[in-house]
Amino acid sequence: MKQKKMSHNFYDFCVELIESRGVKIREIAEVTYGLQKPYLDEITVDDAETAVRAVIHKREAQFAIMTGLELDRLSEEGMLQGPIADIIKEDFSLYGVDEILALSVVNVYGSIGLTNFGYLDKAKEGVIKEIDEKSRNPDQVNTFFDDLICAIAAAAASKMAHQFT
Amino acid sequence: MKQKKMSHNFYDFCVELIESRGVKIREIAEVTYGLQKPYLDEITVDDAETAVRAVIHKREAQFAIMTGLELDRLSEEGMLQGPIADIIKEDFSLYGVDEILALSVVNVYGSIGLTNFGYLDKAKEGVIKEIDEKSRNPDQVNTFFDDLICAIAAAAASKMAHQFT
Amino acid sequence: MKQKKMSHNFYDFCVELIESRGVKIREIAEVTYGLQKPYLDEITVDDAETAVRAVIHKREAQFAIMTGLELDRLSEEGMLQGPIADIIKEDFSLYGVDEILALSVVNVYGSIGLTNFGYLDKAKEGVIKEIDEKSRNPDQVNTFFDDLICAIAAAAASKMAHQFT
Amino acid sequence: MKQKKMSHNFYDFCVELIESRGVKIREIAEVTYGLQKPYLDEITVDDAETAVRAVIHKREAQFAIMTGLELDRLSEEGMLQGPIADIIKEDFSLYGVDEILALSVVNVYGSIGLTNFGYLDKAKEGVIKEIDEKSRNPDQVNTFFDDLICAIAAAAASKMAHQFT
Numbered sequence: 001m002k003q004k005k006m007s008h009n010f011y012d013f014c015v016e017l018i019e020s021r022g023v024k025i026r027e028i029a030e031v032t033y034g035l036q037k038p039y040l041d042e043i044t045v046d047d048a049e050t051a052v053r054a055v056i057h058k059r060e061a062q063f064a065i066m067t068g069l070e071l072d073r074l075s076e077e078g079m080l081q082g083p084i085a086d087i088i089k090e091d092f093s094l095y096g097v098d099e100i101l102a103l104s105v106v107n108v109y110g111s112i113g114l115t116n117f118g119y120l121d122k123a124k125e126g127v128i129k130e131i132d133e134k135s136r137n138p139d140q141v142n143t144f145f146d147d148l149i150c151a152i153a154a155a156a157a158s159k160m161a162h163q164f165t
Numbered sequence: 166m167k168q169k170k171m172s173h174n175f176y177d178f179c180v181e182l183i184e185s186r187g188v189k190i191r192e193i194a195e196v197t198y199g200l201q202k203p204y205l206d207e208i209t210v211d212d213a214e215t216a217v218r219a220v221i222h223k224r225e226a227q228f229a230i231m232t233g234l235e236l237d238r239l240s241e242e243g244m245l246q247g248p249i250a251d252i253i254k255e256d257f258s259l260y261g262v263d264e265i266l267a268l269s270v271v272n273v274y275g276s277i278g279l280t281n282f283g284y285l286d287k288a289k290e291g292v293i294k295e296i297d298e299k300s301r302n303p304d305q306v307n308t309f310f311d312d313l314i315c316a317i318a319a320a321a322a323s324k325m326a327h328q329f330t
Numbered sequence: 331m332k333q334k335k336m337s338h339n340f341y342d343f344c345v346e347l348i349e350s351r352g353v354k355i356r357e358i359a360e361v362t363y364g365l366q367k368p369y370l371d372e373i374t375v376d377d378a379e380t381a382v383r384a385v386i387h388k389r390e391a392q393f394a395i396m397t398g399l400e401l402d403r404l405s406e407e408g409m410l411q412g413p414i415a416d417i418i419k420e421d422f423s424l425y426g427v428d429e430i431l432a433l434s435v436v437n438v439y440g441s442i443g444l445t446n447f448g449y450l451d452k453a454k455e456g457v458i459k460e461i462d463e464k465s466r467n468p469d470q471v472n473t474f475f476d477d478l479i480c481a482i483a484a485a486a487a488s489k490m491a492h493q494f495t
Numbered sequence: 496m497k498q499k500k501m502s503h504n505f506y507d508f509c510v511e512l513i514e515s516r517g518v519k520i521r522e523i524a525e526v527t528y529g530l531q532k533p534y535l536d537e538i539t540v541d542d543a544e545t546a547v548r549a550v551i552h553k554r555e556a557q558f559a560i561m562t563g564l565e566l567d568r569l570s571e572e573g574m575l576q577g578p579i580a581d582i583i584k585e586d587f588s589l590y591g592v593d594e595i596l597a598l599s600v601v602n603v604y605g606s607i608g609l610t611n612f613g614y615l616d617k618a619k620e621g622v623i624k625e626i627d628e629k630s631r632n633p634d635q636v637n638t639f640f641d642d643l644i645c646a647i648a649a650a651a652a653s654k655m656a657h658q659f660t
Binding site (some may be wrong): 224225269272275276327 | 389390434437440441492
Binding site (some may be wrong): 039093094095096097099100103110111112114115116117118119120121122123161162165 | 204258259260261262264265268275276277279280281282283284285286287288326327330
């Protein structure tokens with residue numbers, strides 16, 4: 001890849017991708033804040049937003065976000081072929097590639113994010129719940145999106161734990 | 166390692182290790198059952214127990230269990246040296262090696278177990294809660310134990326999902 | 331996903347996907363055989379082929395193979411959008427999603443496969459070398475394919491190690 | 496864990512642990528340099544040493560190093576009990592917990608380190624080879640040490656790739 005191509009600002013692109021699917025960075029920050037508030041008394045939602053933005057600045061996270069959301073888009077536009085088309089479209093419960101991609105985001109600040117990721121993905125708190133409801137709209141595919149949002153929120157919580165402990 | 170040494174029955178040893186810390190295999194099965202009952206109507210606690218025992222038969226799980234519980238024992242007996250002694254004894258919140266070992270158990274039946282693992286570790290349901298309470302007893306160290314029990318229950322839930330879907 | 335759709339025979343589909351890109355299952359088996367021969371005297375290439383086919387029967391492996399090769403196809407056909415299009419097309423050296431997907435195949439038989447996976451990916455032995463050369467053809471994208479083949483060969487080697495030790 | 500205890504300087508402690516087993520940070524840097532020189536023309540061994548030290552400053556790496564080397568020490572001193580005692584002492588080929596701990600170091604700079612880690616672990620280049628030979632001395636246990644050194648060298652190579660690309 002030529003240096004020039006590298007100048008793509010992946011951070012801005014990822015933020016746009018996320019917001020174009022109806023989730024604001026501030027909303028992810030609120031989920032992160034909710035996770036860490038019981039342990040870190042002094043933090044604010046602004047601190048959480050700073051942490052969320054730091055996660056999205058990490059290349060490892062950017063690659064996972066761009067790849068996963070491209071698969072969601074291709075699924076929505078009916079461009080996937082073979083059995084994987086239905087598996088992704090219907091978010092088949094045994095399909096784990098979405099969790100694997102999310103894991104690579106969670107790991108950006110170490111393995112302690114695993115617990116928060118799993119909890120969010122199952123408990124569907126805050127904005128995660130709204131995504132889950134949207135994805136019942138048959139035109140929208142959020143197979144990767146919901147796991148990625150949980151992963152970003154969880155990784156940001158890990159960052160705050162490392163920073164404020 | 167000589168073939169003869171391989172004849173150690175790791176499964177029986179792991180079951181004993183777990184039960185000697187006050188958790189019955191049946192209790193782990195009840196956690197697994199609670200996780201999967203909403204999705205798999207026809208399952209029983211007996212099915213869940215079969216799945217839990219299958220997890221403990223897997224070598225990858227056995228190695229993680231034996232290594233983690235040996236670290237908990239050495240910590241209880243004051244045999245760990247250096248900063249890691251306090252980190253493990255007090256289950257330092259940023260220490261993630263327990264999560265990593267647990268992850269290698271969760272992955273035994275694929276990445277879909279991640280969500281259940283994280284959920285259990287945070288929501289502290291059933292027997293997991295009791296372990297958590299015991300670990301406030303300063304003589305007992307359950308730094309690895311609680312994550313491993315969550316991981317076994319979560320992996321067994323994945324196995325049931327694969328089997329009954 | 332309806333039960334009927336589940337009847338897709340993912341195994342046959344994955345074998346076809348791999349062979350349509352010019353790699354025979356037997357060739358992957360030869361790589362696996364080369365890895366394990368020094369340690370396991372009695373094994374044959376047929377044993378290795380059995381192990382390779384067992385890997386491709388695992389759902390976790392099938393999902394990774396189908397997802398990765400769909401991304402390679404979409405890249406070849408110019409259907410990817412945004413910065414990820416160039417990243418995948420040119421197999422950008424910092425892009426790690428291909429390694430992550432491969433890791434989920436490697437882990438199918440436990441973490442001991444990691445070493446063989448990394449070795450193959452770098453040393454480019456046997457059929458892996460040919461894939462690497464093909465991918466200099468600008469019409470072909472093997473960003474995910476080469477890592478997946480290394481992962482299948484490495485996982486099969488782990489299976490043989492578990493089976494024959 | 497009290498704030499005071501946190502003041503343990505884990506970095507210095509980890510460097511001492513590594514050097515007390517006969518490996519100099521400079522020697523790890525030479526392995527990293529050897530890995531990246533073919534791709535990054537302008538780098539020096541000093542750059543590589545800076546990258547190696549940065550890896551050892553990461554908490555995730557420190558926890559893995561301290562835990563793994565404590566297990567090696569306890570094994571040398573005959574303090575491990577149960578089947579895990581022989582498994583670790585003899586570096587049983589199917590035991591994968593050492594690879595898992597190493598993976599958490601490799602991941603500190605993203606998944607692209609996987610390939611270099613596996614390659615080093617198998618090809619036994621430079622200082623890795625010397626460790627491997629030492630571990631044939633029955634008094635020394637390097638089950639975790641050799642994988643951790645490979646992981647540190649590989650993670651440092653990833654850091655350089657991210658930095659200089």
